[in-house]
Amino acid sequence: xxxxxxxxxxxxxxxxxxxxxxxxxxxxxxxxxxxxxxxxxxxxxxxxxxxxxxxxxxxxxxxxxxxxxxxxxxxxxxxxxxxxxxxxxxxxxxxxxxxxxxxxxxx
Amino acid sequence: xxxxxxxxxxxxxxxxxxxxxxxxxxxxxxxxxxxxxxxxxxxxxxxxxxxxxxxxxxxxxxxxxxxxxxxxxxxxxxxxxxxxxxxxxxxxxxxxxxxxxxxxxxxxxxxxxxxxxxxxxxxxx
Numbered sequence: 001x002x003x004x005x006x007x008x009x010x011x012x013x014x015x016x017x018x019x020x021x022x023x024x025x026x027x028x029x030x031x032x033x034x035x036x037x038x039x040x041x042x043x044x045x046x047x048x049x050x051x052x053x054x055x056x057x058x059x060x061x062x063x064x065x066x067x068x069x070x071x072x073x074x075x076x077x078x079x080x081x082x083x084x085x086x087x088x089x090x091x092x093x094x095x096x097x098x099x100x101x102x103x104x105x106x107x
Numbered sequence: 108x109x110x111x112x113x114x115x116x117x118x119x120x121x122x123x124x125x126x127x128x129x130x131x132x133x134x135x136x137x138x139x140x141x142x143x144x145x146x147x148x149x150x151x152x153x154x155x156x157x158x159x160x161x162x163x164x165x166x167x168x169x170x171x172x173x174x175x176x177x178x179x180x181x182x183x184x185x186x187x188x189x190x191x192x193x194x195x196x197x198x199x200x201x202x203x204x205x206x207x208x209x210x211x212x213x214x215x216x217x218x219x220x221x222x223x224x225x226x227x228x229x230x231x232x
Contacts, residue, residue: 001169031211031214031216032216032217034218034219036152036219038152043202043204043222043223043224043225044144044152044202044204044219044222045222046207046218046219046220049207049209049216049218050209050211050216050218053209053211053216055218055220087151087152089152089154089218089219091216091217091218094157094166094168095154095168095169096142096154096157097154098151098152098153098154099151100151101151101152
């Protein structure tokens with residue numbers, strides 16, 4: 001199975017901060033990398049697919065980059081509604097593994 | 108609107124089985140595969156498997172092989188996930204999710220674009 005490792009596991013940030021979350025795959029997944037946001041008690045929500053393609057309705061302050069094994073999710077200016085847990089997920093092969101999550105908290 | 112509505116919460120005893128439903132609406136049911144993902148309390152997301160509702164072909168996570176069965180009913184646009192021989196480690200929220208797809212530079216990319224309402228399964232003696 002492909003292991004997905006996110007860092008950090010949690011971070012504290014203020015509104016307006018630039019936030020970066022990284023995700024590393026245990027082998028190359030080329031561009032088959034998705035990002036999800038999950039708020040407490042809610043189902044995950046797709047943010048980005050294929051590294052950098054924003055899902056419809058997702059604000060442009062979210063962006064993704066990377067290729068192969070190393071990927072990044074960036075929030076350019078953190079908003080109050082962005083405090084949540086973020087997961088990367090590979091869609092290169094089954095099982096479609098997720099990272100362990102990054103909890104973005106209010107500083 | 109496109110939505111996936113799941114069945115209600117379940118409380119089971121160790122050794123029992125549970126069967127969860129996921130009813131699709133707002134899109135052509137047979138055109139999209141459906142994933143099942145679970146989340147134990149305070150933990151991350153675990154992919155369980157995927158089903159093609161048109162034909163019933165499935166792929167399961169190896170750790171659940173032999174205990175999980177995913178089926179589909181095209182007449183009611185519903186997929187089901189049954190998990191047997193439950194233990195306390197199966198206590199989780201279970202989600203179904205549609206397998207969306209897009210073409211980017213001539214390649215198909217897959218993602219989970221619509222998620223179900225979630226079903227809490229509690230396994231306790």
